[in-house]
Amino acid sequence: MTNLARLSRTDWFGPLLATILAVLLIQSLSANFLSAYNIQILLLAIAVNALVAYSQMIIIAIGQMNLSVGAIGGLAAISFAGAMEVWGLPAPLALTFALLIGLGCGALNGVLIRITGISAFVITLATLSIFKGINLGITEAQPFYGIPEGVKRFGGAVLVGPVPWLLVPTLLVTAILWFTLRRLPVGRFILAVGSNDHAAGLSGISVGRTVIIAHAISGLLAAIAGVLVVARLQIGQPSIGDDWLILSFAAPVIGGAILAGGHVSTTATFLGVVIVAIITQALVLFSIDPFLVQVVLGVLILAAVGLNKLRAGAATGGR
Amino acid sequence: MDRSPIFEAVGVQKAFPGVLALKGVNISLLPGSIHALLGENGAGKSTLIKIITGVHQPTAGQLRLDGQAATFGSPRDAIARGIGVVHQERNLFPRFSVAENIHLERLAMSYLRPVDYAALNRAARPWLEALDLDIDPATPVSELSVARMQLVEIAKALSLQSRVLLLDEPTASLTSSETDRLFTILRRLRDDGTSLVFVSHKLEEVQEICDRVTVLRDGANACESRSMEGVDRKQLVQMMIGRSEGAGAWRHRDRRDQPEVLDLAGVDTALGHRDVSLTVRKGEIVGLYGLVGAGRTELAKAIMGQFAVTGGEVRVNGAPVKIRSVAEAIHRHRMGYISEDRKSEGLILQHSVLANAGVPIWRRLAQAMGSLTDGRVRKVASPFLTKLEVKTPSLAQSVGNLSGGNQQKISVAKWLAANVGFLIVDEPSVGIDIKTKAYLHDLLRELADNGTAILLISSEMPEMIALADRIMVMDEYRIRGEVTNSGVYAEISHRIMDRIHDAPQPAA
Numbered sequence: 001m002t003n004l005a006r007l008s009r010t011d012w013f014g015p016l017l018a019t020i021l022a023v024l025l026i027q028s029l030s031a032n033f034l035s036a037y038n039i040q041i042l043l044l045a046i047a048v049n050a051l052v053a054y055s056q057m058i059i060i061a062i063g064q065m066n067l068s069v070g071a072i073g074g075l076a077a078i079s080f081a082g083a084m085e086v087w088g089l090p091a092p093l094a095l096t097f098a099l100l101i102g103l104g105c106g107a108l109n110g111v112l113i114r115i116t117g118i119s120a121f122v123i124t125l126a127t128l129s130i131f132k133g134i135n136l137g138i139t140e141a142q143p144f145y146g147i148p149e150g151v152k153r154f155g156g157a158v159l160v161g162p163v164p165w166l167l168v169p170t171l172l173v174t175a176i177l178w179f180t181l182r183r184l185p186v187g188r189f190i191l192a193v194g195s196n197d198h199a200a201g202l203s204g205i206s207v208g209r210t211v212i213i214a215h216a217i218s219g220l221l222a223a224i225a226g227v228l229v230v231a232r233l234q235i236g237q238p239s240i241g242d243d244w245l246i247l248s249f250a251a252p253v254i255g256g257a258i259l260a261g262g263h264v265s266t267t268a269t270f271l272g273v274v275i276v277a278i279i280t281q282a283l284v285l286f287s288i289d290p291f292l293v294q295v296v297l298g299v300l301i302l303a304a305v306g307l308n309k310l311r312a313g314a315a316t317g318g319r
Numbered sequence: 320m321d322r323s324p325i326f327e328a329v330g331v332q333k334a335f336p337g338v339l340a341l342k343g344v345n346i347s348l349l350p351g352s353i354h355a356l357l358g359e360n361g362a363g364k365s366t367l368i369k370i371i372t373g374v375h376q377p378t379a380g381q382l383r384l385d386g387q388a389a390t391f392g393s394p395r396d397a398i399a400r401g402i403g404v405v406h407q408e409r410n411l412f413p414r415f416s417v418a419e420n421i422h423l424e425r426l427a428m429s430y431l432r433p434v435d436y437a438a439l440n441r442a443a444r445p446w447l448e449a450l451d452l453d454i455d456p457a458t459p460v461s462e463l464s465v466a467r468m469q470l471v472e473i474a475k476a477l478s479l480q481s482r483v484l485l486l487d488e489p490t491a492s493l494t495s496s497e498t499d500r501l502f503t504i505l506r507r508l509r510d511d512g513t514s515l516v517f518v519s520h521k522l523e524e525v526q527e528i529c530d531r532v533t534v535l536r537d538g539a540n541a542c543e544s545r546s547m548e549g550v551d552r553k554q555l556v557q558m559m560i561g562r563s564e565g566a567g568a569w570r571h572r573d574r575r576d577q578p579e580v581l582d583l584a585g586v587d588t589a590l591g592h593r594d595v596s597l598t599v600r601k602g603e604i605v606g607l608y609g610l611v612g613a614g615r616t617e618l619a620k621a622i623m624g625q626f627a628v629t630g631g632e633v634r635v636n637g638a639p640v641k642i643r644s645v646a647e648a649i650h651r652h653r654m655g656y657i658s659e660d661r662k663s664e665g666l667i668l669q670h671s672v673l674a675n676a677g678v679p680i681w682r683r684l685a686q687a688m689g690s691l692t693d694g695r696v697r698k699v700a701s702p703f704l705t706k707l708e709v710k711t712p713s714l715a716q717s718v719g720n721l722s723g724g725n726q727q728k729i730s731v732a733k734w735l736a737a738n739v740g741f742l743i744v745d746e747p748s749v750g751i752d753i754k755t756k757a758y759l760h761d762l763l764r765e766l767a768d769n770g771t772a773i774l775l776i777s778s779e780m781p782e783m784i785a786l787a788d789r790i791m792v793m794d795e796y797r798i799r800g801e802v803t804n805s806g807v808y809a810e811i812s813h814r815i816m817d818r819i820h821d822a823p824q825p826a827a
Contacts, residue, residue: 179433186430192412192423199410202394204427213430263414 011256015271051225053251063261064120070241076223081236085146106219110212144236155231194261331380358535373397403481418443418456587630606787655734659746668719724755
């Protein structure tokens with residue numbers, strides 16, 4: 001096999017190529033694209049969206065879906081803001097509280113799916129409504145404004161050049177997730193269960209526990225994303241997370257994830273997020289109707305799923 | 320030779336609701352032996368495998384490991400006690416490396432200790448070498464051939480210290496040279512003291528490699544753990560097929576003067592049938608007999624338009640036809656097919672009795688704009704359901720809740736309601752009790768008397784002889800001959816066996 005053919009079989013190669021081409025194309029059309037300001041906006045979007053995508057990716061890995069990603073993120077976000085404004089908790093405690101909420105919501109999803117045997121689609125559709133309802137009940141649809149200065153500063157600070165501090169937690173999570181799915185038994189179990197849960201059970205893996213762990217991780221990641229959005233917006237909006245769902249599927253799928261489970265790629269999902277961010281940004285830059293972003297996302301998902309199917313066919317049928 | 324069995328099953332019974340699948344079966348497995356487990360579909364083979372591997376628990380009887388009574392609560396239990404199994408379907412993780420597939424068990428001890436892939440690869444190598452598998456343990460399983468995947472599964476089973484290894488149709492998807500390699504390995508494992516169980520429908524292979532044999536028939540032992548020495552293919556077939564029973568209901572009918580409803584002349588199919596010729600006349604029951612894997616169900620599906628006919632001619636009611644789809648077969652040519660696999664192909668288990676019985680006639684009953692009312696379907700379908708004595712609390716009951724026999728009646732009823740002229744019945748009595756079976760036989764005879772042409776596929780010789788007017792014998796996707804049924808069991812079974820046996824054997 002030539003090196004190029006080998007590269008083309010990896011999940012990250014295609015998205016990386018697409019990213020580079022997109023950057024070159026857009027830059028040639030609009031010199032503003034790679035300005036420091038634009039890059040910062042891109043990175044801010046990527047920081048949050050990557051976590052949203054990972055939150056879904058880990059569930060795709062076990063062959064399920066989580067419709068409540070946005071609802072969990074929103075609930076964690078207002079818990080974070082509310083704990084600081086109403087209870088006057090210091091930011092680190094409020095952060096811990098919010099993350100525990102996310103972890104708990106995710107674990108609840110997993111436990112319900114496991115106990116009832118009902119499909120994840122239905123369970124998370126129900127919990128989506130429940131979590132969102134709790135969110136609106138607490139906030140009465142009004143934002144929390146009492147965000148401490150420290151959190152606001154973190155949300156606006158840059159690390160170096162155009163790189164925002166907000167990107168740091170995301171990059172850390174990316175590294176940890178990559179390591180988990182590659183090297184830690186728990187990550188391998190998640191992929192094994194997604195690939196063939198019957199065989200996984202026969203190999204001594206506790207399928208039930210693995211499903212619950214995956215959902216707990218998903219909830220935690222959604223909560224981190226929610227908290228980052230609060231830091232960036234500098235208010236605790238009840239509507240945080242409402243528009244995450246499509247994106248959460250788009251990026252992993254662009255990154256070659258198989259929706260039936262058993263195969264996801266952290267790095268390629270990250271690149272999927274980058275591609276979506278670039279396209280969104282380009283549409284803004286060329287003053288194209290922002291509603292078109294939704295259309296483009298939909299087309300991207302269709303194209304990516306089709307491409308994955310072709311690749312899967314080439315991998316198994318081409319021998 | 321003084322060898323005590325590693326594993327024994329003694330008087331094992333297994334009852335499922337409505338059916339006694341195993342009626343006290345014995346098997347004993349010796350170390351250093353390859354034991355054939357044979358039996359036609361429905362003989363109880365797969366139930367016995369599931370009991371040995373801990374999927375099912377026996378209703379009565381005992382399992383013994385090294386002479387001690389043992390119970391396997393789950394497949395994991397059986398694996399832990401040294402019972403390995405390589406299933407027909409692959410139980411590997413295609414994206415994982417060979418080494419990880421073999422040693423996943425070991426990783427399952429902890430959740431957070433990082434995997435040391437180098438150590439994993441080193442640990443996998445001896446198992447691969449033991450099986451002559453010259454592959455890098457780091458290769459993803461998805462890049463291997465089917466034969467090699469199977470060997471990886473064997474390696475996995477061996478790495479778990481399996482002393483008993485069940486191989487369920489291991490050669491089903493292998494080429495002959497791959498099969499030879501597998502056999503070399505199996506012989507070596509045998510010589511190292513492993514007790515192997517070889518489940519296969521290919522009798523030549525069984526004769527080649529097995530030294531002991533257990534045959535099941537109708538959930539009981541037709542022979543128990545005897546030596547293969549002096550047993551020839553004919554005897555094996557005889558044990559699998561069994562002796563006369565229940566052929567008394569047969570009566571002579573001559574339909575030679577009736578018009579031909581279906582006529583195949585020298586038909587080849589995309590599935591590999593060659594030069595198949597057979598005719599079914601109005602009111603005639605033609606049996607299509609053969610061992611499992613002979614290509615009978617496949618022929619039925621090709622007739623019904625699911626797979627392409629690539630040569631020869633198909634005539635329906637005398638006119639040459641090309642049937643391109645199942646819908647065309649049903650609606651234009653009034654053909655019906657009762658699948659052997661009623662759960663996944665014949666019925667929609669979640670749907671109501673009425674909906675199931677009505678599926679084939681929906682198109683005919685549909686009114687303007689394609690609308691359809693339950694009332695119209697009920698009017699046509701319910702007389703047949705009543706006639707077949709389908710026991711259901713109501714027509715709205717979902718089919719999944721009914722017994723196997725009642726499900727089978729519904730799959731017959733739906734074709735009666737469709738008023739088909741030609742019906743293929745594939746293994747009609749799998750999984751139903753004796754009383755329902757007798758009833759079903761009466762029903763098929765009555766259908767034929769009323770003019771329906773029936774092609775009956777069955778692996779059960781008594782059923783064949785009880786129902787068919789003529790029996791076509793199929794082997795290796797070809798028709799090997801025709802036997803006119805006389806209703807005399809000994810004579811007909813003998814003649815059928817000769818047809819199968821006379822088939823050109825691969826050079827020994």
